[in-house]
Amino acid sequence: MTAVTDLPQQHVARLTVGAQAALITVIVGAICLALEGVAPWLVKWPIAWELPATEWVGTFLDWFLNAIKPAMRMFSDVMTYPMDGANYVLGNTPWPILIGLVTALGWYLGGLPMAALGFLGLSFVLASGYWAESMNTLALVAVSVPVALIAGGAIGILANEVPRVKSAVQALLDIMQTVPTFAYLTPLLLLFGFGPVVGLIASAIYAAPPMARNVMLGLERVEPEIKEAAIMSGGTRFQQLFQVEIPSAATQIMVGVNQCLMAALSMVIIAAVIGGFNDIGWEVLLTMRKAQFGESLMAGLVIVVFAVVIDRMSGTLATERKRYDPRAVWAILGFAVLFTAAFWVWLPNPSDLTLLDPMADAVDSGLTAFTQNNGPWLDALKNNSLFYVLLPLRIGLDQAVLPFTWGFQWTTSMSFGLFAAGAVIALLMAWRGHLTGGLVALILIGMLETGISNLPWPFVLTGAAALGWVAGGWRLATLSVVLLCTILVSGLWDRALLSLYLSGAAVFSCAVAGGLIGLASAVWSPVWKIVRPICDMLQTIPLFVFLIPVLMVFQIGEFSAFLAICAYAIVPMIRYTRHGLVNTPDEMMEAAISSGATEWQIMRDVRAPYAAPTILLGLNQTILYAFAMLVIAALIGTTGLGQSIYLALGQADVGLGISAGAAMAILALIADRMVQGFAEERRKALGL
């Protein structure tokens, strides 16, 4: 504390944790670069050292899946009954009655706005000519959701009742959330074979965790005094739970029902990839493959309509509802029945309706015209992003800078120059007191020169350990290194780095763009008025649909995948940034204003620091969203783990599918824990 002299030794002794971690990373990186020529194994993990882990996993899983196959097949046989039933009912009910039912349900749940939403939404579906396909999809949802609700509810209650299994359940739910959706599908494919039942079960598995989570959360959050009042009333445990605690948690549980519905819908559509059977997801996939983008967009819109109707209607369950006149329900239903009876002979077969076909054609021709007219501009955007941003990030400046893209050839001396510049910047920053910042800058410049996919593995491990150490202590550091090592020895390392590069690039773009939009929304409310419905919409749309518009404009390729990921993953960043900035306590703002701070000073010195933990949580969500989308984006051209999972699905290779899925989950998990660690640290520092 009393150090007056500025001796360098004392500086080293007083290095912060961050600076120490950064310094070690720099040293390891430098050693790897220096020894690249003599010891190539330092840069690239030799194939000879790889363990055939994916084969082992495959063998084990094959054995295991075969063992449980008979039981599972029986289960799937049982499930075909309700599914056929739902299919039959939905498929054969005259469409005016179904529209009437949905409209009446809308009225019952949310009055006129919801009734109108239901009516217009289903009318659009009818007009699109995808009625039959939609009903097939809806039948799947109708069967998988009750299964998911019951399973999720039971898991949530079990975790609540037996505290010992709670942490285990929570860990399991975490894993289920991070393992990409496609990875589920491969083992299910082996178990159940191709067909709609796979989609059904996959969507039930995928939709159960949000329900379980919300049930757990809801029960946990019931006021302790309400629980005590139930005990003191002399209720048995069963009475306490079902008469008091669960009804008290109804709001939270309804949030779970809403999320469960949305997850099931999303998964049913994704499952079309393996079990296409004339449902709407299959329609999208088919038209997309045939490059009929107009029709594909139309089918995508049908999905969006369903998503919006289901989301908004079930969303009303989680809010306090008014009671609406039940007579209107009967009136609507009565009208629907009368309409059906009166026009029975003239009712068109919904599949023959082509009211919106002209629109699809118009979109197609419009799109062609648009891409033709704006071709040079769009190509330039795509190519510039690829050549000057994505490619250098992926393979490094030393390989990406070529005469035909950048106009000159990268040379070794340029590398030296870049490193020298980096060192100068680092020294300057260190001299100004930002040693850690300087070292990090040096690391980033090194990464840019090498490219993420070419990073030496010791450097990546050290970097992860260093980040883990700073974010959450040695335990997180150990966890990160051990988990990454499993990827390293299993031979998935290269693909993992590729995934890391693409999701990293997307997350970085989302963080910058989303942060700025969030900031703008926070300081200027008209912006939020426009941004908010867009965010709502982006969060409602099933993942799959994001692919259609980017594909229409930019065709298959890494840039399209990048855009799709960004479109999906940017939303939490915007929301959390705005939320954090807007929710500065009034007292703090008033204190700042009365101290005479300007708007800008308040933002920089009060609101931004206070919002930091919230913004970090947004970043965390963005990372998880990006990983989730990465796998879906494999459909339109990404390399890396996502592609492996997708390929494994096509070849029914369980070992590869599960291993690559696990590797993906590991990356997501590590990123999640690190960002959470930083957020936690910020919260502690603020005393929250």
Next chain:
Amino acid sequence: MTEAATPAIACRNLWQVFGPGADKALTDALSRSGNDADKAAANLREKGYIPAVQDANFEVKEGELFVIMGLSGSGKSTLIRCISQLLPGTGGEIHVDGENVVGASKKALTELRRKKLGMVFQHFGLFPHMTVVENVAYPLRVQGVSRKERLARAQEVISLVGLDGREDSFPRQLSGGQRQRVGIARSLAVNPDIWFLDEPFSALDPLIRRQLQDEFLRIQATLKKSIVFITHDIAEALKLADRIAIMRDGKIVQIGTPTDIVLRPVDNYVREFSKDVAKGQHAKVASVMRDGEGERGPDDPGLTTAMTLDAALAHCMELYEPVPVRDASGAIVGTVHPSDLAAALQVDET
């Protein structure tokens, strides 16, 4: 009421310790300190345990209004949860109507709660999805009382707490004071012998608080329950209590009548509390009275034992000789010297 009657509640060497393996830690600590509670508590704290209730000993007589007072964190809420067995209790015994409830079976506890116990909570603990009448009838519903019967009984207690007309409201539609009336009604639905109230009026506005205190006294005057009442407000404790137990850091530091607490605090901690209260409003004439007829002057301003000091002093403003004191029946039971009255009202300057 004779002293020999079984107390409604009796706590002996009651401990509640929080922390992993608290049972064993407590036994160890007690055996090492030779059953010295203070040393054992210090020992537990050192090891990172939280002794929230330390060696509590007291009895609540039948029909008595027993108030436990202390600041937040003093362990009073934990203590009432031990007695009502919402917390298991780490050590010691709790006798309810002569039966030890520590270690009683789940079934026995449920039965006890269905028949004998009622509890009111600080934040009301109302079930948000039930109407007022459903909330109040719930303790009967879990026992399988028929709908008609339980609604009739619920209606009765709702009238008792003055909520007629709000039967079909939901808790969210009521004000704080009304909500606590529902809480009180619910706790009385099974007509329990023992009534626990955990800071029932702390969350209310001062005006509503006083209203409910008065009504509470009115209800208690007719029902004569055995009551454990928790509060952090010394004025409330003095106003309501037959006897008060003052808690500090998990320990009961003094048990006594309101007069005892005000006039004869055992230590500075208790004195600090009573400093803020106008003693004359809470101490009764009995506390400064000398027994027997004794020597006294000719005047008789009409003092009774139950009068507060303030009232008595107002009656003897101009007198200098000792005056007689009568009990409720009018018989002379002792004398009071006006100067003793004045002296008792002196504010401690410590």
